[in-house]
Amino acid sequence: MRSLVIAILFVGITFAHPIDVTYDPNPRPTVSDFTRYDITWYGIHLQIKRPFERLDSAMVEIKAIMYDTSETEMLFDVDGIICDSVIMRSAGVETLCSHRISSGTLFVNLPLSFHSGDTVDLKIYYHVTPDGGYYVGRNIHGDTVIFTLSWPSNARCWFPCVDHPKDKALATLYITAPESLVVFANGARTSADTVGNFVTHIFEMNYPICTYNICFAIGNYSFWSDTSSSGFPIWYFSYPVDSSRAYRDWGRTAEILDTFEVYFGDYPFGRYGSAQVPIGFGGMEHQTMTFIGDRLITDTRAYEAVYAHELSHSWFGNSVGLADWRDFWLNEGFAVFSEMLYVEKFFGADSARNYRKWIHLRFRSSGENFPMYDPDVYLSNTCYLKGGSVVHMLRFLLGDSSFFEAVREYTTRFRYKTVVTDTLKAVMERHYGHPLDWFFDQWVYDRGYPYFYYWHQSWHYGDSFFTVLGIEQRNPWGPDAFVTPLEVALYAGPEVLYDTLWIDSTYNEFHYITADSVRRVSIDPNEHILLRAFRLVGISERSIAGKSDNLRITYSNGKLRIVSPSRGIVRVYDISGKIVAQGQVGCGNKAFEFDANLSNGTYFAVLLTKDGIATKRFVVVK
The missing domain is CATH 2.60.40.1730 (tricorn interacting facor f3 domain)
Structure with a gap:
């Protein structure tokens, strides 16, 4: 898709208010509490x-x-x-x-x-x-x-x-x-x-x-109309001098509405409309009559994602409304997710991946560090961009069939009603089949996102290769360990192996047997998760400044004897990837022994230390 769409979208979804007007973007106290x-x-x-x-x-x-x-x-x-x-x-x-x-x-x-x-x-x-x-x-x-x-x-x-x-x-x-x-x-x-x-x-x-x-x-306005395939009238109002440009820019509104009906359920109102008003680069999802900033009319459809964003509020925010302002992310999270869906359906999977990548980058670079629930700032990257990412992560977790069934239940059961975050959680749990407290606790009620540090090492064995992939979390804020499914891509020779892992602790390890050595690993290649990923470089038998040369391993009479150059944890794997021995080791010349009934064969020792990771292959011959 046009890169211009991605480059300017956020301006539109953030500043939905008049130019040169004093404006308070935070909800005010109300008599509704009394x-x-x-x-x-x-x-x-x-x-x-x-x-x-x-x-x-x-x-x-x-x-x-x-x-x-x-x-x-x-x-x-x-x-x-x-x-x-x-x-x-x-x-x-x-x-x-x-x-x-x-x-x-x-x-x-x-x-x-x-x-x-x-x-x-x-x-x-x-x-x-x-x-x-x-x-x-x-x-x-x-x-x-x-x-x-x-x-x-x-x-x-x-x-x-x-x-x-x-x-x-x-x-x-x-x-x-x-x-x-x-x-x-x-x-x-x-x-x-x-x-x-x-x-x-x-x-x-x-x-x-x-x-x-x-x-x-x-x-002073020009007017014309259209009809969606399901029969809903759509009214358009633009300044007369801009009518031809607006006609092109809004020309696919009916098609976008039809697409959203497939995934979100029936359009909840009797009509829809778009109107050009002097709110600059803003947009406002007034029920059945979206206001579009006059500077968003360009004759290029460059801001079509903004139109899709505002249209999606018909389901999320207007029909299914908020019972509590603290759950504001529900409105904007689903609207930004709807942008992602619009890009996917109108421009393809590659463009959708790039769009999610841009959203993740914009949020990470914002420096915002507060929960989505009861946010410090309402018109924020947290409520919009992180919110949209979290909705997409629910889609990735549940899978398309269950997720969109849950969304349609949500928009149907609570049509013309008001909800809180727990309302959405209960619907998603019903379709997921398991409690989702862990998901909402870490993503909605806590702050941050995971920082993954990963390494991999392949060893040749016969006609195959044994590969260990280690993923550690070093999160600067939020939970010590985010729990999440995580897609990885392993590049082994001419082939790319995709796998979805389950990350549930500060350190997780995974093992593979491949025909070729894994030369590269990509974490979250399709941008499903809001995260940062850092590759630990130099992971080989010469890692930790070459100290693996001093990682001495001997085996005799059921005892595994290890002399380690650094303090840490040693794990020993057999060729199938099973851990056969592990324990803590100190540093220096002191030997540490572990009980291990090892058969003849090739094994791999992995030393995990604060300085990095050392690996060594050794052979047991009785």
Whole structure:
């Protein structure tokens, strides 16, 4: 695939926010920790008039189901909003509610008592000049665009709400705007009524949606549409001057959606859309209406992986949402994995391997060193690149059949619901057939990745060669030993032998009989695991500065006598690779003896020391 795609992707997935706007990329505290009711519907009424920066005469209708009969007030997140009045409607009667705002919370006193399961219907009238979430900016051509981008906690800047992804609700947008401007939003537009020079557009969101995903944009736009093979309409909005470029760049959206349906299950919503907005090189996965930064429209499809990333959030983040922000890696990990899958299916296995290699390199070079769970930084290489690598490692561990069956179960069982990391773990365990605490503990809840130091040595014996491959972990942080399957490639003569090993300790050793001497070993040749690998050089019968010449071995009367040049561990193998004797040895001229009932034949002694590894072949003849 084009190297440009790999070189610029990360810019797109990291800075999904407006240019020249102060932006807080970390989730904020929310009233969701204190509410004992469930918001079921928002009806957001906005009048977009000059000056566009100010929202006057705004109103939000809120329906909620009460869970606690002792509840006497309702709490909503707000930021900069001035509440003019609150009205509660019950049994056809409207009652004015007292209210107050304190420390970013709107407190609404309930004048009536409710039973558990009752519905509360509120109308909150307000005005605000938003300092986030709602933006009035100029695009790359100098034209005014009005749009929202509320991730992660800025919906509260333009309407009162419970601003947390775990509290999903249905929503309707009622937007009154100048008739000369195009208006689009999540969901389906059900009506557009003109009064004078203004049009009131109504958009219905008939699938549960979290507050940061509610969006709209207003400006001078061209529109066209497409349909996926499964019948879903796809809407596109671009600046008129960029429409031909966007038409080419987004031309395979339906094909990518069709591909993802094969692996992730049915597309979970009634439609999809992409829109060009002034957020630079960013992208934002608003439910059914992805916003794409205007600088990502190039007529070259160079940023198609970004489009695939945002589209995949339809399954991971929008349909299956977060119950806890600390599990944010679930959203972005699956999205980056979806990039890998997109590259694999559209450009082939070699390109996919190179793409994973680039992702591993970018993460390792980032220097980030904190767990994916409850991350220090949300828009980070850890949540995105390490997260995507961890999802791919689950695929490598389970195998394609079991892994994608698990993914489809995950997206189907928890459609329109919210999850945590343990939700995913339970599904993966069911398809793996064994507990996966070890996997999630080391990759999700701990930091780091394995540092593998490896060596190999081949000895000629008859018409074959006996090879020992040693792999040691020296991890600077995280677990002392990562447990993982590990693919290796052994280059023996003209042949390449691929093997998948099981690494489960700080030192593992593997043995092979090959027709030719193994001249080279490649660790993780297909880039399945996030790791560093270092080859210990000079591993031969002259290793450890030639001290193997002084590694003296004799055998007599069932006793193996070893004089070692260095302190360490000696292991003795027979020609089949079986360990027949081992023990600790000191240094100097002192001899160490081990009981070993050896038959006639060739054996190999391997001395492991802090300085390196020495090997020696010896023959027992009785």
